[in-house]
Amino acid sequence: MPVPVAFLVDDPTPMLHLYRHHIVDISRKATLAAGRVPLTETIPNAFLGRFCDVVEARGIRGKFSIVPEPQGRSDVVRGIEGFDPALTREWMATATGRLAPFMDFCPEMLTHSWAVDLPTGKFLPETEHDWSRHQTRATLAPYIARALSILEEAGVDATGVTSPWMFGEEVEREYVAAIAEAQRTVHGRALSWYFLHIKDDPMTRPWVAYRDEGSILVSVAACSDDLLWDTIWKHAGADAALVSSLADGFLTADGRAGLIRRVLDAGGWPVFLSHWQTLWSNGHETGLAVIDEVGKRVLGTLGGAVEWTTCLGMAKKTVEGLPGTTRPAS
Amino acid sequence: MMIEVTRVLLQDILRQGRARYPAGACGVLLGVPGDPAVVEASRPGRPASEACAGPSAEDIEAAGREGATRGLAVIGTWHTHPDVPAEPSPGDPAGVETGRVTLIVSVRKGQAAEWACWTAETGLSGLQPVIVRLTGG
Numbered sequence: 074m075p076v077p078v079a080f081l082v083d084d085p086t087p088m089l090h091l092y093r094h095h096i097v098d099i100s101r102k103a104t105l106a107a108g109r110v111p112l113t114e115t116i117p118n119a120f121l122g123r124f125c126d127v128v129e130a131r132g133i134r135g136k137f138s139i140v141p142e143p144q145g146r147s148d149v150v151r152g153i154e155g156f157d158p159a160l161t162r163e164w165m166a167t168a169t170g171r172l173a174p175f176m177d178f179c180p181e182m183l184t185h186s187w188a189v190d191l192p193t194g195k196f197l198p199e200t201e202h203d204w205s206r207h208q209t210r211a212t213l214a215p216y217i218a219r220a221l222s223i224l225e226e227a228g229v230d231a232t233g234v235t236s237p238w239m240f241g242e243e244v245e246r247e248y249v250a251a252i253a254e255a256q257r258t259v260h261g262r263a264l265s266w267y268f269l270h271i272k273d274d275p276m277t278r279p280w281v282a283y284r285d286e287g288s289i290l291v292s293v294a295a296c297s298d299d300l301l302w303d304t305i306w307k308h309a310g311a312d313a314a315l316v317s318s319l320a321d322g323f324l325t326a327d328g329r330a331g332l333i334r335r336v337l338d339a340g341g342w343p344v345f346l347s348h349w350q351t352l353w354s355n356g357h358e359t360g361l362a363v364i365d366e367v368g369k370r371v372l373g374t375l376g377g378a379v380e381w382t383t384c385l386g387m388a389k390k391t392v393e394g395l396p397g398t399t400r401p402a403s
Numbered sequence: 404m405m406i407e408v409t410r411v412l413l414q415d416i417l418r419q420g421r422a423r424y425p426a427g428a429c430g431v432l433l434g435v436p437g438d439p440a441v442v443e444a445s446r447p448g449r450p451a452s453e454a455c456a457g458p459s460a461e462d463i464e465a466a467g468r469e470g471a472t473r474g475l476a477v478i479g480t481w482h483t484h485p486d487v488p489a490e491p492s493p494g495d496p497a498g499v500e501t502g503r504v505t506l507i508v509s510v511r512k513g514q515a516a517e518w519a520c521w522t523a524e525t526g527l528s529g530l531q532p533v534i535v536r537l538t539g540g
Contacts, residue, residue, distance in 0.1 A: 238425045238512070299511075302511065
């Protein structure tokens with residue numbers, strides 16, 4: 074049986090460079106570090122097209138977040154504030170049209186920024202992460218449902234949920250119940266998944282985090298932090314030697330070393346994580362070139378030993394493989 | 404320049420950084436000056452300003468007064484960089500007095516990703532790296 078492998082992409086949204094917003098508006102660091110060039114304010118639609126090219130060419134599967142109300146600047150239905158609404162429609166059409174055969178979609182809460190007061194639509198004075206720390210399923214479920222509903226209105230079937238930052242970690246028992254309830258309410262979906270955890274243990278596989286009479290929720294954990302994080306600032310190019318070197322962290326050209334090999338050898342399921350801003354690499358697209366190379370190496374060296382799988386696909390395999398068992402959420 | 408810090412104290416600083424993420428955390432390092440300077444305690448602080456994530460001058464002064472009662476001096480400060488590297492940001496040099504250090508901890512996805520220590524030296528612009536020797540089990 075081939076081992077499922079998945080690629081998780083955090084933080085995509087039309088046009089906006091969400092990470093730059095975090096640094097400038099939330100962490101209050103106008104530039105990242107002395108001597109570093111400023112980050113671009115936007116990520117152009119054409120980049121999404123090039124990402125789709127890579128996914129299609131290598132058959133990569135996993136999940137692709139779409140932040141529905143990025144930074145609270147309107148939403149993906151009405152168009153991102155400050156831009157021609159046609160650009161948002163174009164981005165969404167590309168994402169849903171080209172990625173749907175390969176990627177599960179999910180919200181990353183509403184704004185991936187300040188939390189929103191649902192009745193008024195106004196920002197609360199804390200990030201979604203901090204807000205989540207003192208919530209229960211009664212308040213989390215409508216918040217998640219709101220995110221799912223916006224994506225549904227935009228034509229996106231969101232099969233799971235991704236946590237911005239570590240959203241929900243400190244109230245995870247409430248959080249998982251809320252995700253299950255929101256998926257039932259919005260989509261009538263009984264089996265779903267969420268991404269919150271990064272586990273350094275190479276033996277990690279997805280696990281059932283919540284189960285009740287009507288729902289099963291599977292936790293899909295990444296087996297490493299984003300190995301390409303430094304491409305946000307540190308690499309001003311995408312030459313072959315650099316790309317090959319960075320790809321080695323995932324899988325060497327001979328398939329004998331790297332994160333994916335370590336996880337396979339340990340008996341885990343390789344689930345690796347990247348971010349929209351690391352793939353963009355401040356316009357150099359270093360990260361995207363690395364993922365292209367990794368996809369090529371997976372196909373060329375691992376062959377039938379692995380099978381690219383979406384997060385919902387992993388959830389289905391997890392439930393099939395572990396009948397009647399439930400691991401606690403925390 | 405070199406400082407010594409116990410693993411226990413460093414772990415406590417990393418823990419505070421994780422707990423405050425994605426907001427930042429900061430504090431004052433107290434110890435015995437010298438080369439190496441020996442860090443023996445940390446006191447929490449509040450960020451000096453939006454541009455400088457290190458503790459305010461008032462917090463440094465208060466920590467210094469507290470340390471003096473135990474025979475300890477201010478060795479420097481520490482602060483976190485949520486989701487950015489443990490390298491000095493443009494506002495950091497202004498918060499570091501010559502001869503003192505600042506320990507920067509990068510926190511990502513709620514985990515301490517890396518840390519590095521820096522100092523301001525007479526005649527040199529920007530901050531210079533400091534060697535950190537970890538002690539204790």
